Amino acid sequence: MDSADTDETPPDRRSAGFKDRTRVADARRRLLDAATPHERTERLSLVPADGRALAEPVSSPRAVPNYDRAAMDGWAVRARDTFGASDRSPGILRVADAEPHSVPETPVDPETAVRVHTGSKLPAGADAVVMIEHAEHVGDDLEVFDAVTDGENVAPVGEDVADGQELFEPGHRLRPSDLGLLKSVGVDRVTAYERPTVGVIPTGEELVQDDPEPGEVIETNGLTVSRLVDRWGGVPTYRNVVTDDESALRAAIQRDLTKDIVVTTGGSSVGARDLLPEVVDDLGEVLVHGVALKPGHPVALGIVEDTPIVMLPGYPVAAIVNAVQFLRPVLKYVGHLPDDPPPTTEAELARKIPSEPGVRTFARVTVDDDGRGNDGDDLGGDDDASSLSTATPTRASGSGVLSSVALADGWVVVPEGREGFDVGETVTVEHWEWSA
Incomplete structure (x- = not known):
């Protein structure tokens, strides 16, 4: 995990700290500007093509129906x-x-x-x-x-699909209904972009996979991030833990420069054991170090030999928040996949959410859907606030409390220009974990 303030660090890094933190949108733009979409394609039959982004347009070779x-x-x-x-x-x-x-x-x-x-x-x-x-x-x-x-x-002939009709453009992500349409017109194979590859490197000399001794911590960030990468359409390679050693970190990053993206967890802050930003800057360039978001401001973003490097903080919640904000969009961009927003629920806030001005805050909440249908529609005929769902901030809000994310239904994003939300306000809950 990221080092505590008691660690000895070089004076220049200590004095720099994170006084000048980059806004989330600016940091994301710098990362995307430095990244390049890959151009690898493959021919796929329909079932494995589910969820893949098309690399070529698809037109119908016949009308459906092709007879009255x-x-x-x-x-x-x-x-x-x-x-x-x-x-x-x-x-x-x-x-x-x-x-x-x-x-x-x-x-x-x-x-x-x-x-x-x-x-x-x-x-x-x-x-x-x-x-x-x-x-x-x-x-x-x-x-x-x-x-x-x-x-x-x-x-009549062509009522459903006309002969030669263009069905999908390059970049379209195929859905199950699309596959049915393709089969109906006689298309059984498509050309799609290969899934982007991601090297997932957990770092930290205190990390173990099981049975921790005092002072040791179970490694969870790499597992979580690798599963998110898979859900988002990438191909993760979940590496063994790399200790806080400059040579070991350098070798681990260089090994995975064959991937489209490299993501690390831990070691991204300014403590004595937080070596990753210096290693990446020596190999390539650190684009951003320190972002105005909470939890997880010690995130760092870089580029080495045209490979985006996302350095996530070691605290689990901070790692997840930053993975969603930076790893997901660059993965989608590199893999030609649409970066669709997550589903949301409008809800009435049960407790106040405080936040720091100038910092984008991600507050974990649970959602009570009493009075609403499963699809979010009001069951009653009134449009008053009482018909809204209720969003309750989780009691545990520390960036190291993994259960505060795992047991939450989503989070409420407090923008930089707000000093939190008051009880009773209508807020938007992002169900980020249900978004592919």
């Missing part, structure tokens, strides 16, 4: 043969085929009807379908009680 088809169960007819039909004076047609077929071969001659079901190819000569409930089959005749117009209850 019945949109209802009923009888294929010539519309003009039903004109004037009603309940009192039904039209009478001859039944040419009373058995529904998926591909009817019986043509519809004048004054005749052919049985069809939903999805059937419309028989030759027909231009409409009488719904089955609007007609009655009596012997060799069909009594029609409701006239139809040309094209009624018929799905």
Whole structure:
């Protein structure tokens, strides 16, 4: 973890501290400006393409449907043969085929009807379908009680997708519904960008994987960050813990410069054991060191041989906040993936959230949805504040209290220009962990 204030450090780093902290938006922009999207692509079948960003446009090789088809169960007819039909004076047609077929071969001659079901190819000569409930089959005749117009209850060629229609542009992230559409038009493979690769390097001589002795700490940041990388569309390589040694840190970073992004945890502050910013600056350039956000202002961002380096603080909550604010957007950018905002809930604040002016604060909250539906819609008809969800700040708010994030429903972002939110205010809760 980041060193305490009692650690001995060189005077220049100690005096610098974090007096001049970069705003979140500015820090993110510097990182993205230094990054470059990769251009590696691969051909994929539809199932593994789920969630991937397309590298080439996709157009439909055929129309859907590629034939006129019945949109209802009923009888294929010539519309003009039903004109004037009603309940009192039904039209009478001859039944040419009373058995529904998926591909009817019986043509519809004048004054005749052919049985069809939903999805059937419309028989030759027909231009409409009488719904089955609007007609009655009596012997060799069909009594029609409701006239139809040309094209009624018929799905024409290309109603769903036209032949040659452009479906998706490069950069579109494929969803399950997109895969169904692609299959329907006969596309079974697509060209997508490879998932961006990320080296995840936990650092700190006090870290162990299990059974900690006094003074040791279970390593959790690397695990958490690697799973976030996977959820966000990247390919994480979760490395073993690297001790607080300049040579070891240098070697670990150089090893992972083959990745699209390198992210480290711990060692990003200004203590004697916080060596990462100096190592990165020696190998490349530190773009930002110290950001005006809470928790987690000792984050550092750099670039080495065109590889973005995200140096997260060692405290678990601070690591997560900064991963969402900086690692996620650069991963999305490098991997050509859309950086969609997280889902949100409007809620009434149960307790005050204090914050420091000029600092963006991320306050963890739980959300009580009493009085609202699961999708966030009010169950009642009133628009007053009592119909809102309730957001309650977690009691434990320290940046080292991992349970305060794991047991929360999201966080409320207090912008730099506010000195917190008062009890009863309506706030926006970001459900960041539900956002891919």
